[in-house]
Amino acid sequence: MADKPRILTDEMIAEIKAFFPRYPSKQAVTLPALHIVNEKLRYVPLRAVVEIAHLLELHPSQVQDTLTFYGYFKQDAPAGRCRLWVCRSISCALRGGDELLDHLSHSLGVKPGETTADGRITLEYAECLGACEHAPCVLANEKLIPSVSHHEADELVQTVK
């Protein structure tokens, strides 16, 4: 155990520590820390949770408790290089959001929450992405794609390297 390499890099640790002065408690840095690790690794493995807890002077279960509450952080395996969020809430559903999700699910051969075998894409459903004027919309990593047709979805998938 002791000689296992650390998961958090020095850079991540420095980034996490930079958040400390912003809050009166270290526990408040939990979400920022999870985001920092998730951005670099595309998931937050259990060992990272233990290391974050150590940094924040918490019990690992406290960090794990928070992590599992939110649907955002993967824990078992890294997400694909592109995480594709398809909105399924009412405004998108009225304009074909559910069908778009089904279409992508079939063409990629994965269910929502799963990653394609080549590790390119993780398909996800999202609740309201707050872009209802562009329904049905998709969030591809950091990019919001408005009014996506099935054809455009196929093209989008092609462009992911």
Added chain:
Amino acid sequence: MSEFKPVLLASVGKPESHTRKVYEQSGGYQALRKVLKTLSPKDVQEQTKASGLRGRGGAGFPTGLKWTFLPKDHPGPIYFCLNADESEPGTFNNRILMEDDPHQVLEGLIISCFATNSAVAYFYMRCEYPLAYKRICQAVAECYEAGYLGKNILGSGYSLEIHVHRGAGAYICGEETGLIESLEGKRAWPRIKPPFPAVEGAFRKPTVVNNVETVACVKHIFDRGVDWFKSIGIPPDPNNPRDAGSYGPKLYCLSGHINKPGCYEAPLGITVTELIEEFGGGVWKGRKAKAAIPGGISMGLLKENEFHCKLDFNGPGKFGCLGLGTAAVVVMDETVRMVDFLLNSCRFFSHESCGQCTPCREGTSWATKMMTRIKHGKGRLKDLDLLLEIAENIGIMPGTTICGLADGAAWPLKNCIKKFRNELEVYIKSTNPSGWMETAAVPALQLLDIH
């Protein structure tokens, strides 16, 4: 009313509207200068109270009044949390303000923090808003450069830090005490009130939580004055002593089966019909409307013959809806089946229930299971009564839950079953000709991919 010119959206869509330079060219940060030079925090509280501004985040609570609930002469710290978790289905006005006019939001936030003697503000933003996050972070940095943030702002002696804090994909973080718990690094389990956040909030200190659009309104109140704000909207109903009036401009999000979906600004009190016709270009594909959500899915449902409903804080309630909510109007055309609407609504709330109150966790989950069964042709008439029983027994109003998510889950059920019962019955009978009259308990369907 055609005289009305957008104020909150005045800069949206203009080139470089997100930069400090452009914002200042159109008079930006003059309100802040005026406030810091000529007013005390108490003055700002009083004027905000006098303006009649009510919170835009959903509950419509009078903003100035909320601020006066903070303990007097508190040694501090007092925290300000800006609620930018915006996740109510159909709602996107905060996103537009943050993306296209972030300085407007920050100026309002700084004035609001001054009014409440807060020295630290947390800008809690949902993490699915990458562009808004980038723009707000840039704008905050620009404010520090210009001396609008940091120590001794504009030589006034007032100091303020703003920290942007990202959520992680949970609707319940928008509930103010869920937000506070989440900010503290815990699961976003709403707290039992009292104590209210003004007395004991973030990090056990007095805390104010306000919505993004609310503080944007604050900026304009101190730019243009209380009288200007009160000249817009609808005064209190003289027959309703508890009505505080609906003053000011409002951002209406229009989506669904509409020709021109978008975020539009109008005086509080525009009707659904006006919104659809004057702004939305009518219902799409030349079809007729069937129903609309008046203010985010939690608020319930209006039938087409109720579209004369005024979208002020009192209007939707007169038609059995929960309230104005976020003023997000979602239009459904005549092809929409109410079974599909209800299943979508139930699925959302069972997915987003935080799970700490049994009536909400179990009620929303059973409603989804029942709606799924109905949708798949195994419904019974009795299910409609069971669904109503759930709806009537979950929420703050019946007193069984900690937060209002459960009321929001109940309202679409109540409104839809009341207003479209016949259609639902016909659906059940025609899809389940041999079993719709059953009343004995049925085994639950095997559910896949629901939650």
